[in-house]
Amino acid sequence: LLLGGDSGVGREGIRTDTMIVVSIDPATGWTALFGIPRNLMELPFPPGHPAHGAWECGDCFEMIANELYGWGLSRPDLFAGPNSGAGAMKDVLGYLLGIDIHYYALVDLEGFVETIDSLGGVDIYVPERVYDTEYPNVDGTYSVIDLQPGTYHMDGEMALYYARSRQGSTDFSRMNRQRCVLQALAEQADPVTLIHELPTIVPAV
Numbered sequence: 458l459l460l461g462g463d464s465g466v467g468r469e470g471i472r473t474d475t476m477i478v479v480s481i482d483p484a485t486g487w488t489a490l491f492g493i494p495r496n497l498m499e500l501p502f503p504p505g506h507p508a509h510g511a512w513e514c515g516d517c518f519e520m521i522a523n524e525l526y527g528w529g530l531s532r533p534d535l536f537a538g539p540n541s542g543a544g545a546m547k548d549v550l551g552y553l554l555g556i557d558i559h560y561y562a563l564v565d566l567e568g569f570v571e572t573i574d575s576l577g578g579v580d581i582y583v584p585e586r587v588y589d590t591e592y593p594n595v596d597g598t599y600s601v602i603d604l605q606p607g608t609y610h611m612d613g614e615m616a617l618y619y620a621r622s623r624q625g626s627t628d629f630s631r632m633n634r635q636r637c638v639l640q641a642l643a644e645q646a647d648p649v650t651l652i653h654e655l656p657t658i659v660p661a662v
Contacts, residue, residue: 458547458561460526461569461620461635471530471565472523473546475620475635478554490639492632493550495523503552508535508545518549525549526563566595568661569620570613575654575661579616579641582608587634589624 461475476493499517502508511532512519520528529536529545536544543561551558564572573579587604594600595614602618611619620635651658 458543458550458558459639460543460546460561460563462526462563462565464565470527471542473526473563474523476522476546476550477635477639478550478556478558480556490636491554492636493522493553494628494632495521496628497522500525500549500553503548506535506548508532508548511535562662564662566617566621569617570595571661572658573611573613573616573642575657576642576646576650578610578612579638579645580608580610581616581619581637581641583619587619587622587626589618589622591624592618592622 459475459477459479460473462471463474464471472495474495476495478491478493480489480491482488498521499514499519500522501517508518509516518525518528525545526542528542530540530542532545533541535541536548538544540561543563547558547561583604583606586606587602589600589602591599592602595617602622604615604619609615616638620638621631623631
């Protein structure tokens, strides 16, 4: 389970606006990615789960999906593991998809930028204009950004904008852009660079 959290300068709490379940066949290496929309409502709890009865609906989480991690952090009595927020996400999203989720990785806004920058950036083809008149930067300021179609070598800040901006586009469009960033990283990341930059990447994840 790959989670992108929105915690950062001037922001309270954490919401996982990016949720992607990665399923890997260990025999062949074939990989599938399932994007979870941030606005999904009333995600069901697994049958017999301790979280049953925590909300008025009885067997579901009544807030939108991107609030589940933060709520799980506040309820370590209901979710197992060293990180009850991640435990909540693995339990509920795993039940939603009908699979067991074994691991998770979480990056916040600054961690995403640091990871991309440590790998030397990423080349991404932008098929459609991405225009945002009030994009919230990592440092708490706002910018107008107009990304025209074309191929770009993006640093961490620009890759975050491409993956994160949602003004004038749907949640599904943003999910597609997030998958594009992950695919580009997987194709372009050099194993030698990855190993060399682990001291930078590990604290960010």
